[in-house]
Amino acid sequence: MSKTSFALTYFNENRATILEEWYTLLRLPTLGADQNHLGDCARAAAILKKSLKAMGFAVEIITPESGLPVPIVIAERPATGASTTVLFYGHYDVQPADPAEAWNTPPYEPTLIDGRVYARGAQDNKGQMFAFLLGIKALIEAGKPLPNIKIIVEGQEESGSSGLMELAPAIAKKLRADVLLVSDTSCAADGRPAIIASLRGIQNLTVTLKGADYDLHSGVHGGVAPNPAIGMAKLLATLHHESGRIAVAGFSDEVVLPSKEEIELSLSSQQSEREYQKEIGCLPLGGERALEPALRAGFHPTIEVNGLFSGHCGHGTKTVIPSSATAKLSMRLVPDQNIERTLSALKTHLEAHCPPGFQISFSEIVTGAPGFRLPISSPIFKLAEDVLLEMDDRPPVFRWEGASIPVVATLQKVTGAAPLLVGFGREEDKIHCPNESFGLDQFAQVMEWSTLILEALAF
Amino acid sequence: MSKTSFALTYFNENRATILEEWYTLLRLPTLGADQNHLGDCARAAAILKKSLKAMGFAVEIITPESGLPVPIVIAERPATGASTTVLFYGHYDVQPADPAEAWNTPPYEPTLIDGRVYARGAQDNKGQMFAFLLGIKALIEAGKPLPNIKIIVEGQEESGSSGLMELAPAIAKKLRADVLLVSDTSCAADGRPAIIASLRGIQNLTVTLKGADYDLHSGVHGGVAPNPAIGMAKLLATLHHESGRIAVAGFSDEVVLPSKEEIELSLSSQQSEREYQKEIGCLPLGGERALEPALRAGFHPTIEVNGLFSGHCGHGTKTVIPSSATAKLSMRLVPDQNIERTLSALKTHLEAHCPPGFQISFSEIVTGAPGFRLPISSPIFKLAEDVLLEMDDRPPVFRWEGASIPVVATLQKVTGAAPLLVGFGREEDKIHCPNESFGLDQFAQVMEWSTLILEALAF
Numbered sequence: 001m002s003k004t005s006f007a008l009t010y011f012n013e014n015r016a017t018i019l020e021e022w023y024t025l026l027r028l029p030t031l032g033a034d035q036n037h038l039g040d041c042a043r044a045a046a047i048l049k050k051s052l053k054a055m056g057f058a059v060e061i062i063t064p065e066s067g068l069p070v071p072i073v074i075a076e077r078p079a080t081g082a083s084t085t086v087l088f089y090g091h092y093d094v095q096p097a098d099p100a101e102a103w104n105t106p107p108y109e110p111t112l113i114d115g116r117v118y119a120r121g122a123q124d125n126k127g128q129m130f131a132f133l134l135g136i137k138a139l140i141e142a143g144k145p146l147p148n149i150k151i152i153v154e155g156q157e158e159s160g161s162s163g164l165m166e167l168a169p170a171i172a173k174k175l176r177a178d179v180l181l182v183s184d185t186s187c188a189a190d191g192r193p194a195i196i197a198s199l200r201g202i203q204n205l206t207v208t209l210k211g212a213d214y215d216l217h218s219g220v221h222g223g224v225a226p227n228p229a230i231g232m233a234k235l236l237a238t239l240h241h242e243s244g245r246i247a248v249a250g251f252s253d254e255v256v257l258p259s260k261e262e263i264e265l266s267l268s269s270q271q272s273e274r275e276y277q278k279e280i281g282c283l284p285l286g287g288e289r290a291l292e293p294a295l296r297a298g299f300h301p302t303i304e305v306n307g308l309f310s311g312h313c314g315h316g317t318k319t320v321i322p323s324s325a326t327a328k329l330s331m332r333l334v335p336d337q338n339i340e341r342t343l344s345a346l347k348t349h350l351e352a353h354c355p356p357g358f359q360i361s362f363s364e365i366v367t368g369a370p371g372f373r374l375p376i377s378s379p380i381f382k383l384a385e386d387v388l389l390e391m392d393d394r395p396p397v398f399r400w401e402g403a404s405i406p407v408v409a410t411l412q413k414v415t416g417a418a419p420l421l422v423g424f425g426r427e428e429d430k431i432h433c434p435n436e437s438f439g440l441d442q443f444a445q446v447m448e449w450s451t452l453i454l455e456a457l458a459f
Numbered sequence: 460m461s462k463t464s465f466a467l468t469y470f471n472e473n474r475a476t477i478l479e480e481w482y483t484l485l486r487l488p489t490l491g492a493d494q495n496h497l498g499d500c501a502r503a504a505a506i507l508k509k510s511l512k513a514m515g516f517a518v519e520i521i522t523p524e525s526g527l528p529v530p531i532v533i534a535e536r537p538a539t540g541a542s543t544t545v546l547f548y549g550h551y552d553v554q555p556a557d558p559a560e561a562w563n564t565p566p567y568e569p570t571l572i573d574g575r576v577y578a579r580g581a582q583d584n585k586g587q588m589f590a591f592l593l594g595i596k597a598l599i600e601a602g603k604p605l606p607n608i609k610i611i612v613e614g615q616e617e618s619g620s621s622g623l624m625e626l627a628p629a630i631a632k633k634l635r636a637d638v639l640l641v642s643d644t645s646c647a648a649d650g651r652p653a654i655i656a657s658l659r660g661i662q663n664l665t666v667t668l669k670g671a672d673y674d675l676h677s678g679v680h681g682g683v684a685p686n687p688a689i690g691m692a693k694l695l696a697t698l699h700h701e702s703g704r705i706a707v708a709g710f711s712d713e714v715v716l717p718s719k720e721e722i723e724l725s726l727s728s729q730q731s732e733r734e735y736q737k738e739i740g741c742l743p744l745g746g747e748r749a750l751e752p753a754l755r756a757g758f759h760p761t762i763e764v765n766g767l768f769s770g771h772c773g774h775g776t777k778t779v780i781p782s783s784a785t786a787k788l789s790m791r792l793v794p795d796q797n798i799e800r801t802l803s804a805l806k807t808h809l810e811a812h813c814p815p816g817f818q819i820s821f822s823e824i825v826t827g828a829p830g831f832r833l834p835i836s837s838p839i840f841k842l843a844e845d846v847l848l849e850m851d852d853r854p855p856v857f858r859w860e861g862a863s864i865p866v867v868a869t870l871q872k873v874t875g876a877a878p879l880l881v882g883f884g885r886e887e888d889k890i891h892c893p894n895e896s897f898g899l900d901q902f903a904q905v906m907e908w909s910t911l912i913l914e915a916l917a918f
Contacts, residue, residue, distance in 0.1 A: 033775040096777050102673075159776060186679075200678060204776045213740030214561075217891045219659060219862030220645075222761040222791045223746030225739060229764035229786070233695035240689065280684060281672030285816030286780070287682030302681035305688035306779050307771035311764065312787060316492045317618060317663045317823060318555055319789050320765050320891055321745070327688070328771060330778050332681045357744030364776060403678030432676045432779055 007448035010138040011440075018134060019112075021051070025092065025126050026110040026119040032070045032093030033159035041155045044092040045071040048133075048153055055137050057151065062171075064163025070155040072164055074174070078148045084457050085148040087177035087417050088136075089407070090129030090184065091157035094121035095432045102434035116437040124431035127438035128183040128423050128446050129153060135450020144451075145458040150177055154407070157184075160202065160366040161407035168407070168414045179380055179457060180417035183446050184405055186425035189271045189279075193388040193396040193449075196421035197262070197376055198298060201333035202404035203343055203368030207350055208326045209235065209358040215311065215320040225321050226357030229310035232325035238353040239303050245288040246303055250345035254336045256373075258299040262400065265376065269397040270294035279427055298400025302332040303346065328364065332404060334371045343367055369406035372419065380418040387452045388422070391445070396422075422449055466907035469597040477593060478571075480510070484551065484585050485569040485578040491529045491552030492618035500614045503551040504530040507592075507612055514596050516610065521630075523622025529614040531623055533633070537607045543916050544607040546636035546876050547595075548866070549588030549643065550616035553580035554891045561893035575896040583890035586897035587642040587882050587905050588612060594909020603910075604917040609636055613866070616643075619661065619825045620866035627866070627873045638839055638916060639876035642905050643864055645884035648730045648738075652847040652855040652908075655880035656721070656835055657757060660792035661863035662802055662827030666809055667785045668694065668817040674770065674779040684780050685816030688769035691784035697812040698762050704747040705762055709804035713795045715832075717758040721859065724835065728856040729753035738886055757859025761791045762805065787823065791863060793830045802826055828865035831878065839877045846911045847881070850904070855881075881908055 011018065030044045031037040049059045057075035064070065070093070097107035097120045105111040110119040121127070139146055152175070154164045168175065185196045209228040216225050241247045258266065270292060276284045284293040287302060306329070311322030333342055347362060354360045374381070376398055388396040405421070412419050424445040430436050470477065489503045490496040508518045516534035523529065529552070556566035556579045564570040569578035580586070598605055611634070613623045627634065644655045668687040675684050700706045717725065729751060735743045743752040746761060765788070770781030792801060806821060813819045833840070835857055847855040864880070871878050883904040889895050 031775075096771070096773065096775070098771070098773060098777075158778075200681075202678070202778070206776075211741045211745075214889065214892050216739060217862060218761075218763045218765055218789055219661065219791055219860070220756070221739070221745070222659075222763050222789075222861055223755040223759055224735075224743045224752045224861070226741060226743075226745040227763055229767040230695060230699065230745075232767070233692040233764070234699075236689060236692035237696035240693075276683075280675060280680070281782075282670045282685060282818075283816055284683045284685075286670075286680070286685040286689075289815075293683045296682040297679070300682055302677075304677045304681050304686055304780055305692070305770065306677055306777055306781070307773075308688040308691070308767060308769040308781075308784065309772040310767040312555075312557070312766035313768040313772065314555065314557060314766075316555070317665075317787060317789065317825070318557075318765055318891070319617075319661070321763060322765070322767075323740075325767065328776060330677055330681075330776065332678055356748075357742055359741075366776065401678070402681055402683065403676060430673065432777070433673050 005448050007135060007138060007451045008444050011444045011447055022130050023110045025130060026121055027108055029108050030093045030155060031096060032155040035068055038069065041070045041093065045073050045155065048073045048092065051133065052151065055140055062167060064167060066166060067162050070163060072167065073153040075151040079146045082147045082458060084459055085150060085177040086179045086181050086454065086457055087150045087152065087175060087415055088132060088181045089411060090132065090153045091125045091155065092129065092153055093155040093158050095158050099434065104435055115441065116439045118435060118437040120436055122436050123425050123429040123438040124436065125157065125184045127443060128425065131443045131446035132183045132450040135447040136454065138447065139451055139454060144455060146454055147457045150175060157405065160368050164407050165369065165410045168410050172414045175415045177415050177417040180411055180415065180419045181453065182405060182408065182419065182421045183423040183449065185401060185421050185423035188269045188397045188399065189275065189427065192394045193392050193422065194399040195381055195384050195396050196401050197398045198373035198400045199371055199408055200402055200404050201339060201369045201371035201409065202330060202406055203333065203339055204330045204364055204366040205343065205346060205362055206326060206328045206364035208324055208361050208363065209354065210324045211358055212321065212323045215323050218319040218321045221321050227321050228325035228358060229322050231355045231358050232310060232327055234355050235350060235353055236305060236327055243288060243290060244286065246301065248303065248345055248349040251342050252301060254338060255301060256335045258295065263295060265398050266294045266298050266400050267292055297402035299334055301334050301337060304330055306330050332402060335373050337370065339367050339370050370409050372409040372412060374419065378418060380420050383456055384420055384422060384453065387456050390452055391448055424449065464907050466594060466597060466910045467903050470903045470906055481589050482569045484589060485580055486567055488567050489552045489614060490555060491614040494527055497528065500529045500552065504532050504614065507532045507551065510592065511610065514599055521626060523626060525625060526621050529622060531626065532612040534610040538605045541606045541917060543918055544609060544636040545638045545640050545916055546609040546611065546634060546874055547591060547640045548870060549591065549612045550584045550614065551588065551612055552614040552617050554617050558893065563894055574900065575898045577894060577896040579895055581895050582884050582888040582897040583895065584616065584643045586902060590902045590905035591642045591909040594906040595913065597906065598910055598913060603914060605913055606916045609634060616864065619827050623866050624828065624869045627869050631873045634874045636874050636876040639870055639874065639878045640912065641864060641867065641878065641880045642882045642908065644860060644880050644882035647728045647856045647858065648734065648886065651853045652851050652881065653858040654840055654843050654855050655860050656857045657832035657859045658830055658867055659861055659863050660798060660828045660830035660868065661789060661865055662792065662798055663789045663823055663825040664802065664805060664821055665785060665787045665823035667783055667820050667822065668813065669783045670817055671780065671782045674782050677778040677780045680780050686780050687784035687817060688781050690814045690817050691769060691786055693814050694809060694812055695764060695786055702747060702749060703745065705760065707762065707804055707808040710801050711760060713797060714760060715794045717754065722754060724857050725753045725757050725859050726751055756861035758793055760793050760796060763789055765789050791861060794832050796829065798826050798829050829868050831868040831871060833878065837877060839879050842915055843879055843881060843912065846915050849911055850907055883908065
């Protein structure tokens with residue numbers, strides 16, 4: 001980043017005020033999937049509304065009609081003479097902070113250490129979202145030309161965006177835009193700016209096997225009563241072949257494989273296995289091992305176990321046969337997988353492979369959202385490349401992201417906007433993990449990206 | 460039980476005092492595997508010492524030299540003119556009471572409801588052990604003839620009795636006896652008294668798979684990083700064949716199969732599948748399904764998962780790839796399995812079948828104790844049958860127990876005593892489970908058994 005950029009100057013001149021307002025957001029445990037935190041979500045929405053109003057936006061807060069009433073902030077600011085409309089999407093909700101004991105600082109008390117702010121949501125997405133909005137604020141205050149700007153900031157991204165997905169078609173006209181801007185992604189591993197060419201979709205399913213009505217004595221009943229922990233292991237073991245390839249019939253039928261160009265570009269910025277191991281502590285041996293890791297993450301679906309529990313999970317021994325076992329699954333989906341069909345294929349597989357003696361049941365079902373992929377020849381990507389070259393001498397890379405922003409495919413479809421996802425996250429930010437953090441240098445990068453791309457779209 | 464039996468009369472006449480002393484024991488959370496409860500164990504041992512001294516026993520408390528210093532109560536009372544020596548074994552430690560929220564009454568506040576006392580340990584073994592000791596007390600107070608009596612009550616039965624097993628050979632001479640009496644088992648399902656012809660041995664092993672150094676974002680890393688929850692499922696799924704038979708090479712090589720007579724007697728008191736389902740809530744489809752349930756429990760080993768956990772175990776979704784997964788295993792062993800060789804076979808199997816990408820490690824290793832089986836022609840069984848016919852018109856059944864009392868095989872070997880295990884537990888007691896309880900009628904049965912068998916052995 002240029003040392004004298006407009007955005008950096010603005011950040012430095014207003015640093016105390018910026019951090020104060022940002023920390024206020026970070027202090028709210030905005031768990032959009034937990035009804036005990038609806039108040040925190042409402043407070044976050046109110047703070048955002050006030051900020052945006054002060055910037056001259058017309059703002060309204062809409063509450064989803066079904067599911068949890070987690071407020072969605074919708075704002076709009078037309079610009080005189082502008083023919084381009086951008087829609088910025090962000091989210092104020094966060095992942096749970098457990099395990100609490102793994103945090104070095106309190107997750108909801110932002111702590112600045114060596115230029116990085118530690119807090120749940122510091123990056124994902126309260127950091128990048130807030131920095132992007134500040135870029136808009138800086139441009140407005142400086143009287144710079146702007147496109148028409150629409151903004152959606154919601155509170156259910158981490159749990160599937162069901163409220164916004166339900167709402168979006170009904171307010172399609174209001175959301176209509178040319179470009180959909182999102183800053184909720186990362187740079188390349190070597191720090192080069194990255195343009196996101198695709199995101200995976202996501203869906204969730206929790207499966208429980210019930211055996212006896214209560215935990216049994218493992219001596220009296222051992223070898224007699226069916227053990228749900230063992231049954232669950234047998235069942236989960238059927239989800240993938242030995243090669244790591246998904247073994248669920250019908251799940252992957254519709255996967256569109258990448259083009260030769262996509263494969264080449266994707267591999268060009270792939271970390272080596274050793275670099276990966278150094279960063280996260282193990283070799284990239286998950287998923288379908290015959291494929292390169294970057295291709296697995298970018299172009300192939302997953303069925304992962306996010307949580308698994310049965311019986312005695314405390315210290316020491318307890319000789320029981322558990323009465324039940326539960327596995328929390330999430331699936332990442334790629335074009336053109338149909339989210340209804342993948343979910344149905346998975347349920348059918350689990351029911352068909354359930355070992356004898358158990359009652360199988362499903363809960364926490366989130367049909368979720370499909371993935372999307374844009375052709376890299378898209379004109380909006382050319383514009384983005386030019387802007388990013390102003391920020392970094394190195395040309396940006398394309399990334400086919402393994403992660404999901406569930407509502408992006410819906411917003412693309414409903415608003416007609418071309419998604420442009422550029423973010424400045426890094427692996428060290430540890431999003432979704434204990435000790436999430438965001439560097440103030442990254443914060444300023446997002447601000448700079450915001451000012452530059454909006455100026456470039458102000459026509 | 461005869462309505463006018465000596466033991467019942469004693470119980471009824473001293474009911475208030477008996478319950479008061481028993482409840483004092485039940486109120487102590489004597490978790491012998493948890494060093495935070497060493498004080499409770501010491502208090503229980505002191506109460507027992509005081510009681511036994513008052514009955515005329517010479518009592519000492521010995522603390523194991525290695526492992527946790529959980530006190531062992533050893534007592535002795537010679538009887539003038541008696542040539543028979545019995546050794547009574549019991550334990551004052553209990554299983555953990557979790558999950559606490561599943562209890563209807565506080566686990567360490569004994570609560571009498573409809574003739575049953577609800578508390579952790581109410582049956583196993585503070586109930587049966589204390590009732591047996593009261594039988595001795597009643598006989599002494601009445602001046603009845605008695606054999607020489609030795610008593611061991613320890614506090615590590617639920618965690619493998621390592622202290623006592625280490626100590627026993629050193630004090631073999633002191634423990635020398637003709638008969639080893641234990642009341643820590645159950646009646647037949649139809650209520651007939653049961654003589655325990657065998658117990659299984661037990662050992663424990665906890666296995667952990669580590670992947671990344673921290674929980675990862677399941678989108679960014681999904682299909683790339685190895686998922687320990689999936690790896691653990693694959694690993695545990697290798698422990699048993701589809702038939703339910705143990706698949707660990709070398710684990711079952713030394714199993715001595717039952718004789719034709721043992722099989723017939725064992726099957727003669729087997730519950731039907733439907734009775735089993737009615738009682739515990741599922742069909743007996745665990746273990747090797749080609750064998751009858753009673754044979755599986757009595758004559759075959761198990762490898763069970765008592766606890767399993769990985770990643771997000773709370774409410775809602777959290778899209779992580781867990782950094783580790785842990786399974787707590789316990790094994791039940793039968794004659795002539797060698798406990799060193801079964802443990803080593805299991806470790807070798809787990810290491811050999813660990814999927815790629817994980818570091819495997821073992822903890823909470825308890826080599827444990829072997830199983831034992833007595834020939835049903837044993838003379839002590841004939842004596843017991845005669846005594847039990849005084850208590851119930853129906854002849855007692857023989858039970859080949861699935862459960863373990865780890866130290867029994869050691870005490871048998873060290874003391875030369877013939878084990879005679881008769882207890883009056885029932886499935887409804889829910890030992891090791893929430894809402895453990897013991898009926899006052901069962902309590903009086905144990906007292907009666909104690910008085911009758913000791914009178915029969917007073918020669």
